Amino acid sequence: MSEQNSVAFVATESIPPSPPPSSQVGAVKWLRENLFSNWQSTLLTVVSLLLIFQILSTLLPWVLNGVWTTSSLSECRDVLQGKFGACFSVLTERWNQLLFGFKYPSDQYWRPTLAFVFLLIAAAPVLFFDLPRKMLAFTVAYPFVAFWLIWGGTLMAPIVAFLGCAAAAYVFSAYGKTNFALGFIGAIAAALVVWSVGAVLIPEGANDSAILEHVPSRDLGGFMLNMMLGVTCVSLSIPLGIALALGRQSNMPLIKGLCVVFIEFVRGVPLITLLFVASVMLSYFFPPDATVDLFLRVVIMMTLFSAAYVAEVIRGGLAALPKGQYEAADSLGLDYPQAMRLIILPQALKISIPGIVNVAVGLFKDTTLVSVISLFDLVGMIRGPILGGSAEWNGVYWELWGFAAVLFFVVCYGISQYSQWLERRLATDHR
């Protein structure tokens, strides 16, 4: 062939970079490639645009014509005078009921609000671990602070609760190192002892003279109740799920058997059944004069329920880890808790993030099921007192259910965005 194809070649000049041709950049290129690349995609684009236009042309006038300031549905109709528009007044008028329920004392709304603000601060260092670790001190105190803020009553209750947890932590750190089972059972026993002693010590009627007025669990409601159940159950079910997953892997047959039976049983039962059990039947298991709080019973059931799912998700993560990771940890002399905490769980949990988030989102939405056992959460409020129980707002379905949907969507979308950020942040294996 010609001389160009000869073996030896030396470049005589360097070629300067030049911009790409104009048809390869900008909006025109993007449109052509993504929306109008051939006739099928052009057709789809046009149909989709028409559909979006249809939806928006109904929705936008409805929202924009919306009435915000009347005090009943009939007044809304008067203001609208036949125009197509929403009656958002129900949201403004019943705003507090939607958020806090209809029995929470209205001069105390600042308390759950403050608890919510504190929640953001307490959750921050757990969710974003680049934040200073000192903030975790507040996170540890938060459950007790929030408990006191929301329920009020005697300060002794959260203090006793805290002391019980502290005793458990102390016992576990003292004995858990040498014998995990001993430390674990000892910790539970210590907490129970402190709590029962505390319960005896708190005088009858201590709630009546408290700084913060006592609010019984029955009076909680609205979206606040959903948030409380969601946050409590998710944050309790993850550690419990981890424990169950590890227990299922254990080579002690008794522990393994217990975990397997528990997980399989709970997964085989609908949540709503468990909630009914919580609302009526659970009292049979406790001593007759012990009135275990309904909120606590619901929390226990929902936590157990989602812990079983979390455990299975984490078991998948554990199974995905190569055996070599366990062996390397062992060969370096790490003991079981160290190997789990430093090597195995960080990797297994990372794999399990999407699954755990799935469970968390599902659980958060399932908190609305408590409306069935006559707790007035957001859905219970809308169904009961607002739609069913009031003549003024009977019939404002779209506005109310739309509002509920938006609230839940915002939280669930937030959780999903967070999990995606977390996955990116933790991506260290460049395989």
Place this chain on the structure above:
Amino acid sequence: MSELAIDREIDRSKMQVSDEIAIQINGMNKWYGAFHVLRDINLTVNRGERIVIAGPSGSGKSTLIRCLNALEEHQQGQIIVDGTELTSDLKNIDKIRSEVGMCFQHFNLFPHLTILENCTLAPIWVRKTPKKEAEERAMHFLEKVKIPDQAHKYPGMLSGGQQQRVAIARSLCMKPRIMLFDEPTSALDPEMIKEVLDTMIELAEEGMTMLCVTHEMGFARQVANRVIFMADGQIVEQNEPEEFFNNPKSERTQQFLSQILGH
């Protein structure tokens, strides 16, 4: 298997075998279910010895070496490492594991930790070394295996040879008195094999007690002071490398050598 040439002089001044016993195995037997993997193993390893364990696939080499730090449990007989007998007592096991370093065929670095964190983790948590000191020591050993500039990368960003050298450095950070290697080079390309072998030779030159399962016969010839040949869960033959390669006694050994060296 090829015989990779080791192209440098080996400094034998510190390669001395002392009288002190590092590992003693007496009448050890192990079964997987009904399968008798290790049969009546008797072996004494003195401090400073460099032992290569060879043998056909499935002969129990990995199992033997993994019994020495209780990654596998033995059912009969006695294993004494550094004066501590391996029993089911977890305290003894953890003690021995922190004295004995181990390198695996597939490196088994912790992918969620940086190279430096991989090296400092065990010293900090097991030995309770202060973080600063642990990091200094880690950097020292990373320099020794010639990859200090990778310290802040993650294992997934390194080549196989580099990862294996990190794994060696990670073990060395625990200041082990004995090092076990289970086919450290068999997952690697030839150039990388050389860098890992170089690291191992340097270790040998410093007088480390080493037990090494490998198919690198060049390494066995030049670095080992004893070669052990295993077949069917038994130690069939052991000898100095010179004798072992030039004058194998048993038929199994001859057969194995002719296969592996391609004579």
